[in-house]
Amino acid sequence: MVTRGFFGRRRETPPRPIPPGQYLERGFPVLTAGPTQRVPLDQWSFVLVGADGEPLGQWNWQEFRSLPETEIHTDIHCVTKWSKLDTTWKGVTIDDLLIAAGVTDPPPYLMAFSYGGYSTNLPTWDVLEGRGMVAFEFDGQPIAAEHGGPARLVVPHLYFWKSAKWLRGIRFMPQDQPGFWEQYGYHMYGDPWKEQRYWGD
Amino acid sequence: MEGTAVLGRLVQDPTAAPAVTWQSATVERVAVETYRAKTFTLRLSEPRSFRAGQHYDVRLTAPDGYQAQRSYSVASAPDDFERIDLTVELIPDGEVSPYFHEVVEPGDVLEVRGPIGGPFTWTPDLTGPLLLLAGGSGIVPLKSILMHRDLAAPETPALLLYSARGPEDIIYRKFLDRVGRLNACVAVRCSLTRRQPPGWIGYARRVDPAMLRECVDELVRMNGGEAVPLSYACGPTGFVEAAADALLSIGVAEASIRTERFGPTQ
Numbered sequence: 057m058v059t060r061g062f063f064g065r066r067r068e069t070p071p072r073p074i075p076p077g078q079y080l081e082r083g084f085p086v087l088t089a090g091p092t093q094r095v096p097l098d099q100w101s102f103v104l105v106g107a108d109g110e111p112l113g114q115w116n117w118q119e120f121r122s123l124p125e126t127e128i129h130t131d132i133h134c135v136t137k138w139s140k141l142d143t144t145w146k147g148v149t150i151d152d153l154l155i156a157a158g159v160t161d162p163p164p165y166l167m168a169f170s171y172g173g174y175s176t177n178l179p180t181w182d183v184l185e186g187r188g189m190v191a192f193e194f195d196g197q198p199i200a201a202e203h204g205g206p207a208r209l210v211v212p213h214l215y216f217w218k219s220a221k222w223l224r225g226i227r228f229m230p231q232d233q234p235g236f237w238e239q240y241g242y243h244m245y246g247d248p249w250k251e252q253r254y255w256g257d
Numbered sequence: 258m259e260g261t262a263v264l265g266r267l268v269q270d271p272t273a274a275p276a277v278t279w280q281s282a283t284v285e286r287v288a289v290e291t292y293r294a295k296t297f298t299l300r301l302s303e304p305r306s307f308r309a310g311q312h313y314d315v316r317l318t319a320p321d322g323y324q325a326q327r328s329y330s331v332a333s334a335p336d337d338f339e340r341i342d343l344t345v346e347l348i349p350d351g352e353v354s355p356y357f358h359e360v361v362e363p364g365d366v367l368e369v370r371g372p373i374g375g376p377f378t379w380t381p382d383l384t385g386p387l388l389l390l391a392g393g394s395g396i397v398p399l400k401s402i403l404m405h406r407d408l409a410a411p412e413t414p415a416l417l418l419y420s421a422r423g424p425e426d427i428i429y430r431k432f433l434d435r436v437g438r439l440n441a442c443v444a445v446r447c448s449l450t451r452r453q454p455p456g457w458i459g460y461a462r463r464v465d466p467a468m469l470r471e472c473v474d475e476l477v478r479m480n481g482g483e484a485v486p487l488s489y490a491c492g493p494t495g496f497v498e499a500a501a502d503a504l505l506s507i508g509v510a511e512a513s514i515r516t517e518r519f520g521p522t523q
Contacts, residue, residue: 057281057318057368061360064319065352077316077326079352086494086518089376091501091511137326172511202498240375241277254373256276 074131074139075248081138086202089236093172093222094201102190102207103225104157112228113157117206123148123156126189130212132219133248145210147191150183150226163228167235168209171222176209176235177244178218180228183211190223215246215253277370278303279316284365285340290428293347294394295358296332299369304339307331309401310378310489310517313341313371317353327353330397330491330517331372332429334404341371344428346394377489377517379405385487385513386480387415388472390464390500392492396428398517399491403436403443414479416444418472420464420496423452444475464496466503473507485510491517 070080097117104112115123127146133139154162162180169175182188191210192199199205204221211218217237238244243252251257282299289295312330333342345357361367379387379402387406389399396419406415417437421427427447437445448460448468460468476486488509490500497518504514 057366058320059317059367060365062317062319062325062356064317064321064323064325065355077324079325086498088516088518090516091505091514092498136328202494237375241373254277254370256278 070139071141072131074141075133076251077253078133078137078139078248081134081140084140084203085134085136085138087134087136088202088221089174090172092202093170095171095206095222097206100206102223104153104159105225105227107163107228107230109227112159113153115156120148120190120207121192124152126152126186128186128189128210128212130210132212132216135215135217135242135246135248135253139248143212144193144195145189145191145212146193146196147189147207147210149186150188150190151186153190153226154184163230165229165232167227167229167233168218168220168223169225169227170220171224174220174222174236176218176220177229177233177238178211178214179232179245182214183209187211187213213247215243215248217242218246277373279368279370281366282341282369284361284363284367286363287361290344291426293358293426294344294428295347296342296344297357297361298333298340298342299367300340301338301369305372306338307335307341307372308378308380309335309405310398311372311374312398313343313369314373315343315353316368316370317356318368325352328373330401332397332400334401334408336405336408344394344397374517377491377515379487379489381405381409381413383487384413385485386476387413388476388486388488389415389417390469390488390490390492390496391417391419392464392490392496392500393421393426394428395490395492395496395517395519397491399489400429400432402489404432406443407436407440411440412442414442414476416446416472416476416479418446418448418464418468420448420450420460420492423449424454425452442479444479446472464500464503466506469500469503469509470507473509485513488514489517490514492519494518 100117103114131141188211192207209220280303286298312328316326329343331341332344347358348354490497
């Protein structure tokens, strides 16, 4: 349906395609359902939990920062319609966390869970092969609390609500289950290129 | 186990849920709220019940197929869900809000879908007095909550603290005057952070812990004794961060605070 009198006022042409329904954003909006979590580094820890509820590996900040680091340069896409190009994140890939925990065959789904109670579900495959990391730096600086620091999940090929802020751990699951926003109507998978914003998309 | 239940909605099965599909909506009315806010009343072709605090997506399509989408909170109460009011604040270098302000008129047909959003909603079954904190156009979903409270839970005390730059920026002025004056269960407090009219006796500063302490104390008095208020803070990121941090600093429980942030970005 063509909208009467609308011709688009594209502020700038993206240097490369962005997903349908998205617009370019230079800033970095903050979207969170509750107060910003402020987790002191000496109280921070990260845990990988097996499908049976048993911990597979746990790291305090110092131990976590001694794991191999990876830097990625990527575009990110928020379900609230903004896309931000050319962001740089440094962190520990899920591959490296699994190696450190000695896990070779993780279950097919996971729930990322956060300080403050947030959670989001992902197929495990979507965070492997370098596609997901626990990031602690954004554009060369420690991640600010309002953007999810000390450490957040970054899975840039899915809508950014999947990249949980204030990450506290990952729990593996034999079957897919909805996380926080997924219970409130957001899509279970969230591929921005297929515009999987909400249930039924 | 991750504590998502604190916000109190039932777990639903997304695979069995209805899709949020696009529908056409006819503009019935355009009302000027302020020099940069207009309210558009849309009659939905496929009405869907919604909760106060939720939003709709709007999709505009150019003749060449180019599309732009934005989200706007519903300003009206869910008691009538055949129509929704969307209040759009003009962002001068924006793309969708100037279209709304300069082009849209009654009779136009727009594509919308919704309702969308979960944690930032209020339903009458949520007991406890309401502390509503609005920064700028963050008043929009809180107006829906206030109106719905009026009809569905008139005994529930509510205090609205509205932070705006100047008197000319206050949206829904007549509604807020009326609801604050006529209803003993509702108090409306305003802080004008940049420009105050002569003789202004309200707050004249950005939200801080002392201000929120006074608001919570007043709400407790209105409630006739101690009660845990449900807090809803909506506005630009800086306002919501300051409000939520201030609430935590005066001892308000984190699980009782709901937030909705929107641009301008940092």
